[in-house]
Amino acid sequence: MNYNWHWKVLLETEPGGTGTYLHYLIVGLGWTLATALAAWVIALAIGALVGTLRTTPLKWAVRMGNLYVEIFRNVPLIVQMFLWFFVVPELLPKGLGDWIKQMPPPWSSYLPAVLCLGIFTSVRVAEQVRAGINSLPRGQRMAGIAMGLTEAQTYLTVTLPQAFRIILPPLTSEFMNVIKNSSVALTIGLLELTGRARAMQEFSFRVFEAFTAATVIYLLTNLIVVVLMRALEKKVRVPGLIVAAGAPQAGH
Amino acid sequence: MSGFDFDVIQRSWVYLFREGMSFTLTLTALAMAGGIVFGTLLAMMRLSSMKPVSMFAGAYVNLMRSIPLVLVIFWFFFLVPYIGAWVIDAKEPIKVGAFWSAAITFTMFEAAYYCEIMRAGIQSIPRGQVWSGYALGLDYWQTMARIVLPQAFRNMLPVLLTQTIILFQDTSLVYVISATDFLGAAAKVANRDYRLVEMYSFVAVVYFVVSYGLSSLVRRLQDRIAIVK
Secondary structure (H helix, E strand, C coil): CCCCCCHHHHHCECCCCCCEHHHHHHHHHHHHHHHHHHHHHHHHHHHHHHHHHCCCCCHHHHHHHHHHHHHHHCCCHHHHHHHHHHHHHHHCCHHHHHHHHCCCCCHHHHHHHHHHHHHHHHHHHHHHHHHHHHHCCHHHHHHHHHCCCCHHHHHHHHHHHHHHHHCHHHHHHHHHHHHHHHHHHHHHCCCCHHHHHHHHHHHHCCHHHHHHHHHHHHHHHHHHHHHHHHHHHHHHCCCCCCCCCCCCCCCC | CCCCCHHHHHHHHHHHHHHHHHHHHHHHHHHHHHHHHHHHHHHHHHCCCCHHHHHHHHHHHHHHHHCCHHHHHHHHHHHHHHHHHHHCCCCCCCCCCHHHHHHHHHHHHHHHHHHHHHHHHHHCCCHHHHHHHHHCCCCHHHHHHHHHHHHHHHHHHHHHHHHHHHHHHHHHHHHHHCCCCHHHHHHHHHHHHCCHHHHHHHHHHHHHHHHHHHHHHHHHHHHHHHHHC
């Protein structure tokens, strides 16, 4: 292959005049992380709630939880992005919809992207939380009830704390999925890392330098997340439990 | 909101399915077939006792699983013309359409995910099965083809199919290289007639119906396989 590499392009000034291309990409990483982290907070909150509801004896709660999971699991992420960006503001009351549409960029893309990613990921978190609670021995819940705790107290003090410690490894990979999936937000105009690599390629015509740089930044980010999470996993691991590799799951 | 306009869907649905959905389904089928073949080979490589082979496969799979699909799509969109030129020994990068670029991208990307599933499938087979194959005088390829892989495939069938449903949904990301898949076709109509609400809602409903239907079928299959075991 005869491609002339020109790595110095990373140190040239990008047309927006904010600094070098390298700086431009690093700011993109900042947006990627800001989107992923905000979405992760939403995903954890809703996912924990929905996942827990689906393990309760309440029939209607289980059914609502199942409905929620099926809806957001069976529509592609990019279509959900478009729904949040193009469709939802039209369905809201006019004043609120216009306010969202008229937010200055990048917030007008950031807000829908965070909501979309948060809810999309909450479904996967809910599945993990449910699996975690179901993997506990039944005796744990029964012992809680026998000690006079209410159903809610049993969840809060007995089952959920254990379940979260068990599902931390799969949650780590879900967190890395949020970081990767935030790249879909470029389709609604959020200039995160992949979006900026694409823009850099268009401005500078240096295709492979731009994508290689973005790839390396993603790999480094992954590495840091893995190292941090492995340390955390080691700390909160339930003593005496063999850490199972878990059943192979389909996913991205 | 000025009323939901069903008319635009009625006018365009034939185009959406004939142009868009056929693109999406062909791409899904090709990438599934190619992805499972390459994924199985990668899984065999990862489990190989030859260190360089397993390290290469491991590095490939981990690389693909560490970067976003959108970035992979961009990579291959620009890379495939160069690889093509290198293969046929041309001076200039060759022209590759969006469809073939996407087909190669998804095959190579999904292979990494199918690989992990097949690896788990192969590892779930008791070692005695392999030894008895060798004891019967079969070589490595015969043991794999006749004893290990058929069982691994059957055990992993539900997961492989679930991954394929995810692949079906993910093909909508070819939007970023302006291919006319189901979403791309709908986006074209939506922007032409300025009917974004209607078109994107319709797309979401169609994807939901297809994915939900398929995953219900997979669940039923899973139950049947579980009883057989």
